[in-house]
Amino acid sequence: MHSHFVLLVTFAFFVSLVFALLGRDSPREQVRFGGLLMAGFLAAGIVLGWLMYGFPL
Amino acid sequence: MKNVIHYAVVPAPAEQTPPSSLVLLCLASWAIPGAGHLWLGRKVKGLILLVALPLMFAIGLAVQGRLFPFELSWADPLVCLAAFADVGIGVVYFAASALGYGAGEVRAVTYEYGNAFLIVAGLLNLLVVIDAYDTAVGRK
Numbered sequence: 001m002h003s004h005f006v007l008l009v010t011f012a013f014f015v016s017l018v019f020a021l022l023g024r025d026s027p028r029e030q031v032r033f034g035g036l037l038m039a040g041f042l043a044a045g046i047v048l049g050w051l052m053y054g055f056p057l
Numbered sequence: 058m059k060n061v062i063h064y065a066v067v068p069a070p071a072e073q074t075p076p077s078s079l080v081l082l083c084l085a086s087w088a089i090p091g092a093g094h095l096w097l098g099r100k101v102k103g104l105i106l107l108v109a110l111p112l113m114f115a116i117g118l119a120v121q122g123r124l125f126p127f128e129l130s131w132a133d134p135l136v137c138l139a140a141f142a143d144v145g146i147g148v149v150y151f152a153a154s155a156l157g158y159g160a161g162e163v164r165a166v167t168y169e170y171g172n173a174f175l176i177v178a179g180l181l182n183l184l185v186v187i188d189a190y191d192t193a194v195g196r197k
Contacts, residue, residue, distance in 0.1 A: 001120050007170045011177070014113040018181045021102050022188045025197075 012041035074193050086189040088147040090182045093189030106185055111149050114178040118153055122171020123161020139172070145179030 001007065020034030074082075086093025091106030118124075125139040143159075144150050153159050159175070162168060191197045 001116070002166055004166075004170070007120065007167065010116065011170070011174060014109055014174075015177060015181070017109055018106065018185070021105060022184060 008045050009042065012038050012045070016041065079190065079193055082193055083186050083190055086186045087145070087182065090147060090149070090185060093186065094192070097189065097192050099192070110146060110178050110182050110185070113174055113181075114146050114149050114153070117171045117174030117178060118158045120167035120171040120174070121162040121165035122159065122168065122173075122175045123163075124150065124154060124159030124175065125172075139176055142176040142179045145181075145183045146175075147182060150179070 016034045016037040019037055020030040024030045024033045082093050082096055085096060089107070090110035091103040091108075093103075094100075094106060095103035097103075124143050125136050127137060127140045129137050161171070165171075188197070
């Protein structure tokens with residue numbers, strides 16, 4: 001588990017899962033909301049990572 | 058003569074939950090993630106939370122995250138807040154501490170990820186406690 005990307009996906013999965021369970025009531029809405037959240041997390045992570053690529057450590 | 062319809066406001070059964078039960082419910086929900094929802098009969102939601110949150114916490118420990126100590130210092134004030142967030146997961150935190158997990162390896166590549174998993178798992182469990190409370194009092 002040393003891949004940052006795998007950890008990013010795992011983290012996004014768990015957070016989206018809990019938010020979807022708490023934020024929506026019907027299973028259909030939960031799946032939709034959770035999927036959207038996870039996609040948002042991943043997209044934001046990749047975009048921010050790409051933007052920060054130019055910064056030195 | 059006009060017909061007047063009177064409506065009586067009758068509290069839902071959930072709103073009649075005694076305060077002592079609410080305290081117990083919140084304590085159970087904090088100590089064991091998902092226990093509050095299981096108590097309220099939301100079995101699927103409770104079981105998913107019961108598996109997901111401790112698993113997230115365990116992943117945090119596995120990737121060298123640190124369980125932060127309760128120490129107040131002006132040099133590093135966020136450490137104490139992180140400790141409170143870690144405790145949010147309940148019994149799992151105390152079990153992990155007792156078994157010697159959570160020392161944290163600051164040189165590990167995944168150290169910060171581990172901390173994020175541990176802290177966020179605790180904070181999510183606190184949200185779960187609030188959700189269980191809202192469900193019990195009939196707000197959801």
